[in-house]
Amino acid sequence: MILYSGTKNASSWSFRAWLALKEAGLRFDLKSVDLTEPARGDALAAVARFSPSASVPALMVDDVVIFDSMAIMEYANDRVGGDLLPKESKARAVARSLLAWQHSGVTGLCPALSFESVFYENKRDPTAEETADAKRLLAAWCDCLRRSGGPYLMGSLSLADLAFVPTIMRIFSHVAVPTRWAEAATWMDLLLQRTSVVEWMEDARRLDPVYLPDYRDGGRV
Template sequence: MNRILYTGTKNASSWAFRAWLALREAGIEFEEHVVDIRRPQRYANLNRIAKFSPPGAVPVLVDDATVIFDSLAIMEYANDLAGGILLPADPKQRARARAFLAWQHAGLSNLCPLLSFESAFYPDKRDMTFDEKHQSARAYDCWEQQLQESGGPYLFGDLSLADIALVPSVLRLTTHTKDMSRWPAVQGWAAQLLSRAAVREWLEEANSLPVVWYGSYLP
């Protein structure tokens, strides 16, 4: 077996985090190669990735001769290798879980570009804009309802790819939201997700790195 996951700088690559986490939660063995995606070395490093992976981005999973170059595809592959344990067995619930994955993959109502993953690690957080508050409240309402329907502790009862895909967003949104009291189930779910061993392992390393600052963070 020769399975290599090319990931990114741990406080700067939410897509790599999702793929890495899905493989870890699925119990799949892999070798990890961290690609430094901070500027300016980002360009040379990603050019090297582009030699074997068309988008020239991370994450990429190279499983023997097979190159899987998108976080969502890697997550689904991790689930397949683990016999489907990371998606609900019921087809309707599985489709709902995939809808959550797709929403996240498409940028979560444009919240991800506004509040970058990097910003989750800034020691001082700016106030959210009106639009960010509105969009994040919409996401929280939806997660709250889903958690109430399933009874938790995760969105579909057991941990699934839907929860895993949302970890980076949960981190960046909850660290910017001053009052979560309207969403008690989301608060419990977020605490449970962020305390998982694999999540803590990634975040411990991410927190030890110098922050990756973007001037565009300030409105």
């Protein structure tokens, strides 16, 4: 298999797909697609030759392309007999709701607080919308951890935990976790110490930060 992935400091979508493949223990080659300007246009045009969405991540499996991060995560889960989602149907539906929440936006937080900003030396303060989404996430994570008993959201590690890794990085590289969300803080520490997460982040930190012009004012230029 070949995973076409955005540069490691600039593609949270690729990060999630890569984490699921790694945590499933699957072997794959990684091809890095340069998303920085001015290379971006040509790089994505090359991806468009084999992937209808012309975006990354894209996973080539034999002669088939899986061209969406959530589909790649679900494929990784299928390849390990469903071990990366809960077996019980209601719990599995909750895990998929969390995945879908992340996948369809976390729109108050993700658009302007880009993954690229995790690597900036000078951080701005989060906006009111970003803070509101962060609180919603923290409350949902704590609720899951209390219901499941932890140590991961659904008990054992699942796609739901992996989906949130880049978002955790986005928020908590900008602000400390408030002490009232202690369960979430413990879960984040555990998750961020996983070998897979550490490997990606170490590679990402070696790259030059990708500065986005709309970062300073929360993306509202």
